[in-house]
Amino acid sequence: MNTILVRHKWEPYLWLLPSILLMTIFVVFPILIVFKLSVSEISKSGVVGGFIGLANFRAAVSDQTFGTVMMNTLYWVVSVVGISTLLGFIVAMVLNTRFHGRKVARSIVVFPWATSLVIQASIWNYIINFEYGNLNNVLLNLGIIQNAINWRVSYQVEFIWECGVGIFVTVPFVAFCVLAGLQSIDDAYYEAATVDGAGAWKKLTQVTIPLVRPALTVSTVLNIIYVFNSFPIIYTITKGAPANMTDTMVTYLYMLAFYDQQKGPATALSVIGFVILCVVAGLYMVISMRKEEQ
Amino acid sequence: MKKIVALFLTILLTVSCIGFAAAEDDITLDVIICQYGNNTTNWFTGTGINGKSFVQLFEEANPGIKLNLEVVSWNDVYTVVSTRISNGNAPDILNIDTFADYATEGLLLPVKDYCPEELYNDFFPAFIQQSVIDGTVWAVPDLASARAMYYNKDIFDEVGIQVPTTWAELQDACQSIKDFYNGDVYPWGMDMTTDEGQAAFSYYAWNNNGGFVDKDGNWALNSDANIDAVNFAVGLYQKGFTNPSPATQTRYDLQDMFGAGKMAMVITTNQLPTYLKEKGYSINYGTAALPHNDGAETGATGVMDRVMAFKDDSASDQAARNAAIGKFLTFFYSPEMYTGWVSMEGFLPAVSSAVSYLVKEDPSFETWLKVLDSCQFYPTAKAEWVDVKQGVIDVEQKALLGGDVKALLDDLQAKVTAK
Numbered sequence: 038m039n040t041i042l043v044r045h046k047w048e049p050y051l052w053l054l055p056s057i058l059l060m061t062i063f064v065v066f067p068i069l070i071v072f073k074l075s076v077s078e079i080s081k082s083g084v085v086g087g088f089i090g091l092a093n094f095r096a097a098v099s100d101q102t103f104g105t106v107m108m109n110t111l112y113w114v115v116s117v118v119g120i121s122t123l124l125g126f127i128v129a130m131v132l133n134t135r136f137h138g139r140k141v142a143r144s145i146v147v148f149p150w151a152t153s154l155v156i157q158a159s160i161w162n163y164i165i166n167f168e169y170g171n172l173n174n175v176l177l178n179l180g181i182i183q184n185a186i187n188w189r190v191s192y193q194v195e196f197i198w199e200c201g202v203g204i205f206v207t208v209p210f211v212a213f214c215v216l217a218g219l220q221s222i223d224d225a226y227y228e229a230a231t232v233d234g235a236g237a238w239k240k241l242t243q244v245t246i247p248l249v250r251p252a253l254t255v256s257t258v259l260n261i262i263y264v265f266n267s268f269p270i271i272y273t274i275t276k277g278a279p280a281n282m283t284d285t286m287v288t289y290l291y292m293l294a295f296y297d298q299q300k301g302p303a304t305a306l307s308v309i310g311f312v313i314l315c316v317v318a319g320l321y322m323v324i325s326m327r328k329e330e331q
Numbered sequence: 332m333k334k335i336v337a338l339f340l341t342i343l344l345t346v347s348c349i350g351f352a353a354a355e356d357d358i359t360l361d362v363i364i365c366q367y368g369n370n371t372t373n374w375f376t377g378t379g380i381n382g383k384s385f386v387q388l389f390e391e392a393n394p395g396i397k398l399n400l401e402v403v404s405w406n407d408v409y410t411v412v413s414t415r416i417s418n419g420n421a422p423d424i425l426n427i428d429t430f431a432d433y434a435t436e437g438l439l440l441p442v443k444d445y446c447p448e449e450l451y452n453d454f455f456p457a458f459i460q461q462s463v464i465d466g467t468v469w470a471v472p473d474l475a476s477a478r479a480m481y482y483n484k485d486i487f488d489e490v491g492i493q494v495p496t497t498w499a500e501l502q503d504a505c506q507s508i509k510d511f512y513n514g515d516v517y518p519w520g521m522d523m524t525t526d527e528g529q530a531a532f533s534y535y536a537w538n539n540n541g542g543f544v545d546k547d548g549n550w551a552l553n554s555d556a557n558i559d560a561v562n563f564a565v566g567l568y569q570k571g572f573t574n575p576s577p578a579t580q581t582r583y584d585l586q587d588m589f590g591a592g593k594m595a596m597v598i599t600t601n602q603l604p605t606y607l608k609e610k611g612y613s614i615n616y617g618t619a620a621l622p623h624n625d626g627a628e629t630g631a632t633g634v635m636d637r638v639m640a641f642k643d644d645s646a647s648d649q650a651a652r653n654a655a656i657g658k659f660l661t662f663f664y665s666p667e668m669y670t671g672w673v674s675m676e677g678f679l680p681a682v683s684s685a686v687s688y689l690v691k692e693d694p695s696f697e698t699w700l701k702v703l704d705s706c707q708f709y710p711t712a713k714a715e716w717v718d719v720k721q722g723v724i725d726v727e728q729k730a731l732l733g734g735d736v737k738a739l740l741d742d743l744q745a746k747v748t749a750k
Contacts, residue, residue, distance in 0.1 A: 081717060083413030083433040167575060170497055187575055276525055279578035279728035295410045296525060298717045
């Protein structure tokens, strides 16, 4: 009996050990190194010098571009996560109903998410290209437009396209998280609601949404992290140009580190981004879990 | 059974140790080469030289020296190199464009420490001068390219205009082309992207008697000539003479538009013929000098990349390491290797021994070599060059959005000279 108890005590840790080791080597260590670098002097070539306090943070935050980039990041995360959560929920509701070809539809929906982001972004680059883009070709051939339209007429429009691509690739992830939640809802709840005289809207707000909330929480927290850290879409479509007007924090710190050779401020920005993410994702999780408990 | 397995493992371990001991006498050089085109990787590490690779041929010719050669794209090379330097793992030999930061931070070996004299004397002296800081040569040129204006002859014939030589003529030509094709053809190509916006700056500044530095070699970014030059360039965009997005459309986008007959004029490298051929474009085009402002001299832009060697204090035999680096360079610049490499990607050579070989193969090289003679190069030997390079791109992109060029260049000059 005792032996079994002892074995049960260490056995779970043994099974967790490989993951803990991997996480330590590939996640914890790099984070600690970045924290250390953010308070170190780093030369243009990349040679790491001594401790310089918060100078890197001051340099990063005092740059005029910082404000623009932070606002862009806010628009980017809120629009992509918000809109894709709404659309993903609707898609999940549709995929949860019974219709012919449901399996095929589910497979098609997963495509944008399963394809590499660089490929997605490059394809959209071609689609909206003014000179030889598919969008103009299709619209011209259908006679909907008479002259090719410049779909990238200003950086604001380019940024909207980037958000659009972000939403397009994020919707499937939300849809499948919510779909998993929807499938776990017992029909008995809906039957009980029908007996109580609830209509479609009441069923949605009183039964469906509360019961898929755990799935929505997971997808939203993960999406905030993924979208905040997303690099390929913006880097492929505009590279943050013109003059950082379409940069988000991640693309900006990359350009700062490897184009402008300002690695100190770039690592400071990484730390700021990490803290923001921890706070936002943590707050969201706490609030959602409290609601669940209620 | 266990004993047999243990014995087998012990033998295996011992044999592998002997193997390592034998290999220890070899010198292994870590080499990073930039990817210049589709053929670079195949030439260096694949089967690009009559079924063999450069690495294979080098190791056959130089027993005792192994190459750990990596071809890295231009997009990634800065990331790769600085990450390696941060981790204390700099390459032995690096091929890249900039060198001043590495040299001033004491990371490079002086060229005289490893480059054999005969080879050193073979480099064009004007090129070697581009890599000198405080009287020491820190890198050798690997190749060069010169920029020229290419124009679509058919478009010019159809519109009935002459090739412009001055800025005024350029504006007139652009207007005529714009009117004739009603916007279907872009008269003028402009690349102000983070990839190459500094080249655009030089095309206009150097053709208006301006430039990055003054006659004494001090930064002169906010000179009146430069302000006028950037205003002129942005004016071309504002009048609708250029491609629609100069801040995001790279040189390659412009070359594709030019190849497809959608662009009448573009300034680009002497590699354009190779590019058009590889992409299957067939258009009737000509080359001309870059248009200049009235009263200013024509200034051609030359771009040169380099090969440099990093210090490695951990190497047990420094003299042997230096000799191995010298052998690498001697082999790379030997006419059999070097002419194949330069002509494959359509570049211009950096050593005089290659010239006669190349001219024999393609007489048009001679014209380019003359252009190269009159070229101006970026002031890459100055430590602030990276800030200036990124700074002028930022100025151009902000000017495209309507920013005041004078205020932007004043800010940049103040920022650069304050360091």
